Amino acid sequence: MGSFVAFSMMGLFPNPGQDVYLITPPYFEHVNITHPQTGKTARVRNVNFDPTYATNIYIQSATLDGKPYTRNWIDHSFFTEGKELILTLGRNESSWGTHVEDLPPSLGKYTGFNGTFSAKRMMGAKGARSSGGTYKAGFGVLHGDGLNA
Numbered sequence: 001m002g003s004f005v006a007f008s009m010m011g012l013f014p015n016p017g018q019d020v021y022l023i024t025p026p027y028f029e030h031v032n033i034t035h036p037q038t039g040k041t042a043r044v045r046n047v048n049f050d051p052t053y054a055t056n057i058y059i060q061s062a063t064l065d066g067k068p069y070t071r072n073w074i075d076h077s078f079f080t081e082g083k084e085l086i087l088t089l090g091r092n093e094s095s096w097g098t099h100v101e102d103l104p105p106s107l108g109k110y111t112g113f114n115g116t117f118s119a120k121r122m123m124g125a126k127g128a129r130s131s132g133g134t135y136k137a138g139f140g141v142l143h144g145d146g147l148n149a
Contacts, residue, residue: 008024009028010027010028010033010044011023011025011028011044011046012024012074015073015104019077020074020075020104020105021073021075021076022073023071023072023074025087025089026044026046026049026087028046028049029045029046029051030043030045030046031044033079035080040080042078042081043083043084044085044087045084045086046088047087047089048090049089056089056090057089057091058091059088059090059094060088060090060094061088061094062085062086062087062088062096063085063086064084064085065083070097070099070101071101071102072096072097072098072102072103072104073104
């Protein structure tokens, strides 16, 4: 549990079962993580960081090793290869990381952004929050059987 909190506060939300970390607004201005086997140091830095977390809580843009980066996730090579992620934060929501090609790997197929899909399909027929309802997906519509219960 402690490692999950540490990763989340660094702005890297670990996705169980994959070597994927979702990028979220961090709680620190900068963080260095040295990999115990490679000895390389990965860095997360934040431009316009607000330590009160009252403003500048939305990611506006990012660079990975000095190159523009639009994906809203990184893989484990970030740590093993000692890469540097720089996030520029701002006051308002942005379109950074919202295109289908910016989304993390999935078992299904993404077909759009902010679409709807059946709550039954997402949660399984017995676990649906509302029978026959829809759920507004923040990252698009997911097709495939990977989420069926």
